[in-house]
Amino acid sequence: MADDELNTEDRKPAGPKPLGGELILPISGLLFTIYYFTTIIDVPWTAQVSAFFVGSILIALIIALIIRTSLRVKRGEATLGVAPLFAPKEYIPKRLALLGLTLAYIFFIEWGGFTITTFFFLLFAMLLLSNGKKKGLIFGLSLALSIGGYLLFILAFNTRFPLGPVETLLKDVF
Amino acid sequence: MEIDWGLFGELFVRTFSFWWVILPAILLGLIVGAIPGFSAANTIIILLPMTLAMEPEIGLIFMVALYASSRMGAGIPAILVNIPGTAGAAATPLDGYPMTKQGRAQQALAISFVASVFGGLLTTLIALVAMPWLSQVAYHLHSVEMIVIMLFGISLIATIAAKDTLKGLIAGFFGLMIGYIGADVVYETPRGTFGFLELYDKVPLIPALVGLFAVSEAFAVIEGESILTKRGMAAMQKAGWKETWEGVTLAISRWWHIIWTSIIGLIIGIVPGAGAAIASFVAYQQSKTFSKTPELYGTGHLDGLVAPESANNGVTSGTLIPLLVIGVPGGATAAIMAVVLQYHGVTVGPDLFENQPELAFGAFTAMAVTYAIMILTVLPLARYMSRITVVSTVYMAPIIISFTLVGSFVPRAYVFDMYLALAFGVIGYVARKTGYHVAAILIGVILGPLLENYFLRALRISEGDILVIFSSGLGNILWVLLIVSLFVPMYLDKRRTRQREQAVPTTTDC
Structure with a gap:
């Protein structure tokens, strides 16, 4: 690009x-x-x-x-x-907002863990880039990707992902 | 070490009977290879309890299959979204990604698969037969020779950023300085760390890779609806099985290119520590140097995709040679294989070929069989994998950012590495926007620590005499070759320009 x-x-x-x-x-x-x-x-x-x-x-x-x-x-x-x-100038606010969201994502992932923080990051970042359109699709996609990521990487592969309250709670369940 | 053709035949038949181990290892390898932060080495470590519980032969086949397929897997996101799965695939997007933007992702994937498989298969067979002689390469390379080899790598930077050599060199040397961050291996003095303890152990490669390629790309692509150009989108929507077949035939028509670039990978793979990243860039540079159309490299040139893919798969068999023949692992994955084999009481080294030839040679037959099975399983997937490129950047950019940033967390489990990846993302974004090549910075980051270590060793051995770098016969030959490799492309460029200038008046006359 x-x-x-x-x-x-x-x-x-x-x-x-x-x-x-x-x-x-x-x-x-x-x-x-x-x-x-x-x-x-x-x-x-x-x-x-x-x-x-x-x-x-x-x-x-x-x-x-x-x-x-x-x-x-x-x-x-x-x-x-x-x-x-x-350039292009019209994308400056979006880019800065995405950068802010990314910084917030890294900051909160240490406490919130992978699943919940990724869900909120994907949700807000996609809503930002789509100008608030297709809210239902974005909500479903964010949910599916964060849960899918948890199932594949944390549960199946036992990968060292950032862990938080959701992962701790689910560890007792599985 | 004698060649027993009968044993080879038996081993091939026997290895094929373990298809039920190879097939899941291939699928797993393709997945972990494609995700930045997940390497074959990490996956084998995660699955260590399983591999330790297997018979040594089955465990070895599983690890080899995973290793070979992860190498191919790393090229898939490099082509589709400009994000190499591992540093070994960092040269793949140079021409693979421009093909994707033109709507030729499916063709590019097919070319990459064929080049990887035939490059990997050929070098495995060469390694199997020529192992006794190839293993000698590692004995002749000491610190001095390695300094020149590293400088060879640096010289590639100028070639990669051919549009502006000065900017290419600045990017590469800036990368080298970043690669020098951390405590040195001899005196353990922290340098350039800004006081961060997390940087004492050098700049980790995965955050650098993730930031320079993935994060910067994600911030750049939001300007468009898709990563494809308008024409590319139209081409993608029409694409069918024909594109895969075209990719296969185009790759096969470049059979000679596959052969010689994969042999470059094999030879570099034998050198412990050199690795796939260096091999793929060396192959790319050599391919460009001897091409009739070097000016098209970086715009979706087929040879520019074939060269790094066949070379980095050539490395795969190369890294096993020092492990099995002299007991020195050629890379991280080979080192973990050695640990697993030692757990089973198998000692790698020359005795292995006498005591357990089925294991020593079996590693290579397993690799050959893996490549043979892999082409059948992965090629039909090219059509479906390429569909990812039509996904809107609204969804693609946040997914790339979140999953690759978490991938940079995985190797060391430091949140610091995620911040580091973001910092590299900013560097990468500025580089993209101002005409510096992110691959040149990455080569510097990879080569920096290696170059420094060899410098330190050479100077300590010579008690501080800098002239030690010209003290070896082989080293001096390599110096001459380095200078030749720097000046030959310049000479060829000038000659082509002259020929073009001479051709213009002739055409006008007609």
């Missing part, structure tokens, strides 16, 4: 290309590498060599990209805009 979108970007009328988003990962990599170096200062040099070798190459590559981008901006071929990262 992202590929399609990049193609869509390519088809847009010619003009300066927003390249600011392309610098997010390299700058994060640069900051992380510097932080990493500070954590290996006191270790024997045999343990430093490999990280300095890889980290130095990464820093050199990032500098090369920054120079390349700067030159393109200077020539008027590109800007430091970050539009492609958030």
